[in-house]
Amino acid sequence: MLQYVVRRVIVAIPLLLAxxxxxxxxxxxxxxDYFDLLRQNPQISEAVIDALRAQYRLDQPPLIQYGSxxxxxxxxxxxxxxxxxxxxAAVIAGxxxxxxxxxxxxxxxxxxxxxxxGIYGAFRHQTAADRALSFFAYVGMSIPNxxxxxxxxxxxxxxxxxxxxxxxxxxxxxxxxxSKVGDLAAHLAIPALVISTASLAGxxxxxxxxxxxxxxxxxxxxxxxxGLTERRVRYVHxxxxxxxxxxxxxxxxxxxxxxxxxxxxxxxxxxGLGSLMLGAVRQQDLFLVMGSMLMGGIMLLGGxxxxxxxxxxxxxxxxxxxx
Numbered sequence: 583m584l585q586y587v588v589r590r591v592i593v594a595i596p597l598l599l600a601x602x603x604x605x606x607x608x609x610x611x612x613x614x615d616y617f618d619l620l621r622q623n624p625q626i627s628e629a630v631i632d633a634l635r636a637q638y639r640l641d642q643p644p645l646i647q648y649g650s651x652x653x654x655x656x657x658x659x660x661x662x663x664x665x666x667x668x669x670x671a672a673v674i675a676g677x678x679x680x681x682x683x684x685x686x687x688x689x690x691x692x693x694x695x696x697x698x699x700g701i702y703g704a705f706r707h708q709t710a711a712d713r714a715l716s717f718f719a720y721v722g723m724s725i726p727n728x729x730x731x732x733x734x735x736x737x738x739x740x741x742x743x744x745x746x747x748x749x750x751x752x753x754x755x756x757x758x759x760x761s762k763v764g765d766l767a768a769h770l771a772i773p774a775l776v777i778s779t780a781s782l783a784g785x786x787x788x789x790x791x792x793x794x795x796x797x798x799x800x801x802x803x804x805x806x807x808x809g810l811t812e813r814r815v816r817y818v819h820x821x822x823x824x825x826x827x828x829x830x831x832x833x834x835x836x837x838x839x840x841x842x843x844x845x846x847x848x849x850x851x852x853x854g855l856g857s858l859m860l861g862a863v864r865q866q867d868l869f870l871v872m873g874s875m876l877m878g879g880i881m882l883l884g885g886x887x888x889x890x891x892x893x894x895x896x897x898x899x900x901x902x903x904x905x
Contacts, residue, residue, distance in 0.1 A: 587887065587891075590887050590890075594883045594887075597879070597883065598876065598879050598880070598883070599652075601875065601876075601879045602648075602651075602652075602872060602875065602876060602879075603648065605871065605872060605875045606644070606647075606648045606651070606868075606872060607644065607648075609863075609866070609868055609871055609872075610644040610647075612866065614866065615640065615866050615868065616664045616665070616865055616866045616867055616868065617631050617634060617635055617640070617664075618866075619865070619866075620634075638661075638662070638869075640868070651869070651872060655876075659671075660674070660869065660872070660873040660876070661868075661869025661870075661872065661873065662869055663862075663867055663869060663870040664865075664867050664868075664869075664870075665861065665862065665865045665867045665870065666867075666870070670869050670870050670872075670873040671873070673858070673870060673873075674855070674858070674870075674873050674874060674877055677853060677854055677855050677858045678854075678855055678877060680749060680852065680853050680854040680855075681843060681847070681854035681855040681856065683770070684770065684773055684774060684777065684843055684846075684847070684852060684854055685777065685843050687770060687774045687778075688773075688774045688777035688778040688781065688843070689778070689781070691774060691775075691778040691782070692778040692781040692782040692785055693785065695778075695782055695786075696781075696782045696783075696784075696785035696786040696789055697785070697789050697825070697828065699715055699786045699789075700785070700786045700787070700788070700789025700790040700792075700793060701789060701790075701793055701821065701824075702715070703715045703716065703786070703790045704789075704790045704791075704793035704794045704797065705793070705816065707794060712790075715786065715790075716787075716790075718783070719783040719784075719786050719787050720783070721783075722779045722780060722782060722783030723780055723783040723784055723787075725779065725780070727776055727777065727779075727780060727845055727846055728845055728846075728849055730776050730779060731772065731773070731776045731845075731846055731849040731850055732849065734772045734775065734776065735747070735772060735849070735850070738772060744768055744769075744771050744772055745768055745769050747769075747850050747851030747852075748769055748851050748852070748853075749766070749769050749770075749852055749853055750765060750766065750769065751765050751769075769852075772850055773843075773846045773847065773850040773852050776846050776850070777843055777846050785828065788827070788828065788831070789824065789828060792824040792825075792827050792828065793820060793821070793824040795824075796820045796823045796824045797820055799823075801819065802815060802819060802820060805819050829889060829892045830889060831889070843855075843856050844856030844857075844859065844860070848860055855874055855877065855878065858870070858874060859871065859874045859875075859878075862874060
């Protein structure tokens, strides 16, 4: 298993390099750069702008710029954010925790609800409860995240029950620890619910389908013929086999949650990587875009690796040899 993890890490390096190269070339293809905004300020001379461009190698051809960025990356330097006037690592460090909190809570909500609901619907196949759960799953998969976010924000504005954006209230620092937790939970409610809704619907459908497929398997018929109780058949034999495909898609689910979090963060004013990336792209903050992309790629590949390890842990029959 250790050799498998090492090989996966080695394979991830060229993937991250390819992602970074494509991202860098796309940014270079866009007209202008961040310093074009500075030229609009009459207090900044052209000589100062030229000196800054030379300092960060932005006056060189794109391939040389990319090579310079890679060289600094190998030294642990993600570059400097022109918009935030701070190192990229410090800017990302202040935002990545917020995104992890949001996506982590959304994933926990989705999985804790999807698996039992999917099992419940499968065990009551073609009943009114199963049809109702299937209907709500289709609705959840059909509603776009941005529309649901706007709808919930509108309802919150009418009722005043939840904050309309942000991560903390104005007087957060003066609150006690229980009040701080409650304030954070209130701000987290709408974006976490928005992100988890589509994921919950899809996972519920998958869990229901997996359970129905396993229920019809020959070994389940054999287990019942041997006289095992229905509870043991369902929650030992059926559930153990139906859960494996869910673990397999864990990594892809993490990537989809991160993708959905970007738009939701922007709409709900959640200070995470999504809103940070949008601002960096709009301002053409080159090094901040590259750093944010790199963090997103690492989280995606790490999620897929964790999914494979969890699958091997849950099913002793699975052994990883070659990639």
